[in-house]
Amino acid sequence: METNLCVAGFGGQGVMTLGKFLASAACDATDKNVTFFPSYGAEQRGGTANCFVVISDGMIGAPLGDVMDDLIVMNGPSLSKFLRTLRPGGTLFINSSIVDEKNIDRDDVKVVKAPVTEMALEMGNSKVLNVIMLGVYVGYTEVVPPEVVWSTIEHKLGSKPKLLPLNRQAFETGLKLGREQR
Amino acid sequence: MARVLMKGCEAIAEAAVRAGCRFFAGYPITPQNEIPEYFARRMPEVGGTFVQGESEVASVNMVYGAASAGTRSMTSSSSPGISLKSEGISYCAAARIPIVYANISRGGPGVGAIQPAQQDYLQATKASGNGGFEMIVLAPSTVQEAVDLTYAAFDYADRDRNPVLILADGVIGTMMEPVELPPMKTDEEIAAIKASKAAWACTGHKLDYANRSWIQPGQWNTQIMQAENEKAAALYASWEKDVQVEEYMVEDAEVIITAYGVSARIAKSAVDICRAAGKKVGLIRPITVHPFPYNSFDKINYDVCKGVLDVEMSIPAQFVHDVRMGVKGRCPIETCLCSGGNIMSREAVLKAVDGILAK
Numbered sequence: 001m002e003t004n005l006c007v008a009g010f011g012g013q014g015v016m017t018l019g020k021f022l023a024s025a026a027c028d029a030t031d032k033n034v035t036f037f038p039s040y041g042a043e044q045r046g047g048t049a050n051c052f053v054v055i056s057d058g059m060i061g062a063p064l065g066d067v068m069d070d071l072i073v074m075n076g077p078s079l080s081k082f083l084r085t086l087r088p089g090g091t092l093f094i095n096s097s098i099v100d101e102k103n104i105d106r107d108d109v110k111v112v113k114a115p116v117t118e119m120a121l122e123m124g125n126s127k128v129l130n131v132i133m134l135g136v137y138v139g140y141t142e143v144v145p146p147e148v149v150w151s152t153i154e155h156k157l158g159s160k161p162k163l164l165p166l167n168r169q170a171f172e173t174g175l176k177l178g179r180e181q182r
Numbered sequence: 183m184a185r186v187l188m189k190g191c192e193a194i195a196e197a198a199v200r201a202g203c204r205f206f207a208g209y210p211i212t213p214q215n216e217i218p219e220y221f222a223r224r225m226p227e228v229g230g231t232f233v234q235g236e237s238e239v240a241s242v243n244m245v246y247g248a249a250s251a252g253t254r255s256m257t258s259s260s261s262p263g264i265s266l267k268s269e270g271i272s273y274c275a276a277a278r279i280p281i282v283y284a285n286i287s288r289g290g291p292g293v294g295a296i297q298p299a300q301q302d303y304l305q306a307t308k309a310s311g312n313g314g315f316e317m318i319v320l321a322p323s324t325v326q327e328a329v330d331l332t333y334a335a336f337d338y339a340d341r342d343r344n345p346v347l348i349l350a351d352g353v354i355g356t357m358m359e360p361v362e363l364p365p366m367k368t369d370e371e372i373a374a375i376k377a378s379k380a381a382w383a384c385t386g387h388k389l390d391y392a393n394r395s396w397i398q399p400g401q402w403n404t405q406i407m408q409a410e411n412e413k414a415a416a417l418y419a420s421w422e423k424d425v426q427v428e429e430y431m432v433e434d435a436e437v438i439i440t441a442y443g444v445s446a447r448i449a450k451s452a453v454d455i456c457r458a459a460g461k462k463v464g465l466i467r468p469i470t471v472h473p474f475p476y477n478s479f480d481k482i483n484y485d486v487c488k489g490v491l492d493v494e495m496s497i498p499a500q501f502v503h504d505v506r507m508g509v510k511g512r513c514p515i516e517t518c519l520c521s522g523g524n525i526m527s528r529e530a531v532l533k534a535v536d537g538i539l540a541k
Contacts, residue, residue: 020187020358027187027360036187036358040213040296061451063357063444066529 001057003143004065008050008082009074009095014130018072019051021134021152022144026055028155029148035063048077055143070141072133073099074116083109093137095129112140112181119173128170135174140182146175185360190325191216193361194284194348195224197332198256202367202375203282204230205248205255207241209263212296213352214286217258229369238263242270242283249274249281250397252376252383254336258284260352261294261302264310271345272311275414276399278382280339282332284348286355289495289523297523298352300443303500306349307472314411316418319347319472320426321442325359327469333364338424340375342417343382349471351495353444353525427475428467431457435464437538438482440505441493442468445526449493452531462486463535471504479508489514489538493531497521514538 005022009015016038023036038051052064071086072093073079079099086092088108094101097117104111114136120129131153138149150171157163188196195217198206206225208218218234225232231248235241242257249255259267264285274281285306289299306319318338322328328350335346367375376385384397401407428446430453432438437456441449446467456463466478482490490509492502499517509515518534520526 023358024187027185034187034360037353038356040352040356059451059454060359060447061454062448062526062528063353063359064525066527 002060003055003070003141004068005053005055005070005072006050006068006082006085007053007072007074008048008078011047011049013049013074014127015049015072015074016051018130018134019053021131021149021156022137023053023055024156025144025149025152028152030144032057033060035060037063048075048081050078050082070137072137074129074133075099076103079103091140093133093140095133112136112178114174114177116174120170123166123169123173125166128166131167131170132174132177135171135176136178139175139178141178185362187358188325188361189216189356189358190328190350190354191286191356192220193325193329194258194332194350194355195220196363197329198282198336199224199228199230200364200366201254201333201336202372203254203256203336204228204372205245205253206230206257207233207235207244207248208257208259209235209238209241211260211263213288213298213355214258214260214284216355217284217286238266239270242267243273245281245283246270246274246277246279249279250277250384252379252385254280254282254340254372254375256282256284258286260286261288262292264302264305268311272313272315273399274345275311275315275317276313277397278343279345279397280336280343281345282335282339282348283345284332284350287349287351289521295523296352298356298444298495298525299521299523300351300445300495300501301521302349303471303494303496304503306347307474307504310347315414316472317345317347318342318421318424318470319349321349321469321471322354323443323447323467325354325357326361328354329361329363331469340379344417349443351444352523421473424470425473425475425477426469427478428465428469429478429481430467431464432466432478432481433464433483434462434486435482436462436486436488437491437535438464438466438487438489439491439493439531439535440466440468440501442471442501445493445495448526448528449531452528452535455528455532456535461535461539468504471501474504474508476504476508479505479510482509482513484512487513488541489516491515491531491534491538492517493519493526493534495520495524495526
């Protein structure tokens with residue numbers, strides 16, 4: 001069993017952090033193989049950023065697969081750039097606050113919607129949208145047990161304990177939303 | 183030992199620190215910036231020295247100096263930066279100074295593309311500078327292997343008093359993967375390593391002209407120069423014993439894929455897919471690309487093998503020159519290539535395999 005995930009969005013939306021949290025959780029608490037590969041290049045703030053996470057029971061060949069099982073898109077440009085890489089029957093997770101559903105020009109994929117930009121603003125901090133989306137993804141896929149992902153987030157935020165309650169709320173809210181759409 | 187998720191560049195730097203590297207000098211260039219960045223943070227913690235030089239040339243010469251004083255020393259760069267360092271590397275080889283350096287290579291001549299590629303193979307394995315010197319060149323295909331090979335590289339360098347090159351690419355350098363780290367050498371072990379070099383290194387001699395150490399990157403006397411080159415050639419010939427290679431499902435294979443570094447891990451997963459579909463495909467993956475495992479190609483059953491597929495992220499193909507010397511005309515060789523920062527596609531490898539099987 002191998003899961004290929006692409007996470008894409010604007011620079012600043014925390015897509016790299018989302019991917020790293022997931023990869024770290026898989027490393028810390030499972031015996032699965034995992035790779036995290038960031039896109040890099042002449043990137044700039046406001047431009048697009050994306051990363052690839054592969055979680056597998058076996059050896060991982062390509063850290064950047066040709067075909068994605070899951071795709072998380074946090075903004076409109078990422079949808080048009082990556083939707084074609086999703087395999088038929090794959091799952092598309094969209095930030096429905098700013099990604100227009102009408103632009104999904106495929107009917108052979110599952111769509112999980114989460115208005116994470118609005119949800120983060122309601123929580124009082126626009127930056128936690130990535131943690132909400134991580135919750136949605138983990139809640140929907142259970143590719144890694146949710147409690148493992150949370151303890152990784154807790155560990156990573158260890159030096160900033162003030163941020164823990166907000167991130168806990170963000171993650172839990174996301175988990176619930178993901179589970180509801182299973 | 184617990185595994186930790188590390189980026190390839192950082193893992194290389196940590197492995198070097200654990201191997202006793204206590205001097206690093208470098209100059210920024212993508213995609214290897216995390217190596218100097220990591221050393222900048224880590225070296226003060228272990229009493230080592232990190233210098234960001236004013237250029238590639240300056241930093242490689244600082245490493246030349248530090249290693250001449252018996253300290254395990256390292257530098258790193260990416261393709262065009264490695265070219266700039268080639269003068270210093272050649273001097274280290276001439277003066278028989280053990281250094282370790284890493285090339286996290288990119289795509290194309292000149293500045294090239296900053297994305298991953300394997301476009302420096304011939305430079306790395308045949309001529310990393312003037313004068314015909316050779317080096318052990320190690321090509322990791324996972325982050326774990328990058329750790330293990332970097333750790334071992336310092337032992338090879340000290341054993342041979344010769345530079346050692348870690349040849350990687352932007353995927354291995356920037357990706358994160360779980361690793362188990364090797365043990366940290368103690369201060370006593372590091373001091374013992376340094377003391378063992380007292381016969382040649384500038385470790386602090388009294389004014390004793392007869393036994394004084396000389397660090398000399400050349401000779402005025404033609405006879406001495408020839409003798410030095412003969413000694414070096416004998417060293418290079420002795421590396422046959424150091425060949426490292428992964429041979430995977432070779433015996434009955436109708437197609438042998440051969441690849442190194444990141445291309446090889448992609449190719450290996452293609453082999454598994456082929457085998458699951460009943461196709462007899464195998465892999466020969468050099469881990470040392472110099473010395474090259476030519477003998478592995480003698481293990482192919484040429485009565486059944488329809489072709490060898492060279493898979494590399496370089497256009498024109500470079501690795502294929504060594505593959506030809508291994509195959510020696512016993513079966514056709516085909517290539518599956520990409521370049522310019524594009525990463526090898528497993529689909530492309532599978533298609534190329536099917537093309538050979540259909541013949």
